[in-house]
Amino acid sequence: MLRVGRIDYANTLPMYFYLDARSLAGVAEFVSTYPAELNRKMAAGEVDMGPISSFAYGQHSREYLLLPHLSVSARGKVRSILLFLRRPLPEIRRQGRVRLALTNRSATSAHLVQILFRGFYGLEVEGRSHEPELRAMLAEHDGALLIGDEAIREAFRARGLFVYDVGELWFAETGLPMTYAVFAVREDTWKRRTASVEVVYRELLQSRRLSERDFRPLVEAVQGEVGGDAEFWHAYFSGLSFDLGPEEEAGLALYFSWARRLGFLQEDVRLRYASLASV
């Protein structure tokens, strides 16, 4: 059986919501976790494919292949990758240095924030990986990065903090979308189990397409779990892009080149795709 990763944040739900259990019976089993742990499991070969952090793809682009037309991206506002600052951003920028607590659930966004603050704003950044607990994070830092449903929940109740959408900050500097997660398969799995990967891929893509036709059933499902109103969740799903097209590739290329320049990645990243027919 293929071990397929799954992230329990709302942002990947469109790819999973309409999966057909019968088509996947005997082909795939699902491993649910958060992004940083999924990245680790992919690297260790404990998971064969899944929605890993784009950054993790950058670290392993020689061993992984991308699945075409699948991602979690946004052109601007993403609404779930949020920086909670104790003081307004312009004030922090004037100060020239910042101490940030970065959620240990993330790989893409934790590096993206450092790219923005160091690369684009020219600040001295002390970034520390932290459990995603806003109060504890802010006790010793100027700001905290949260992602996924944890970020959304905190944004609903944040008082007296200055909250910035990291996707919006990236777009303001680059005019490009940002891709937070890509779907990748280990190349060794792809070679040995091509037919099974094709079955799972078709299902993920089909689910994505069905979800995009009408987000209402997904909105109802996440509203019950995370809270918030239907309007927020419609804006959330419609504001994300689940495709991986030329614009997303351009955003990723810029992200990877900055990650390389700041020493977060040791090699240039090539986007290599599994040759899957887009059905």
Ligand SMILES: C=C(O[C@@H]1C=C(C(=O)O)C=C[C@H]1O)C(=O)O
């Ligand atoms: C849009 C999001 O993207 C997520 C962010 C990730 C990261 O920062 O490494 C990884 C996977 C994505 O599901 C989010 O968490 O809100």
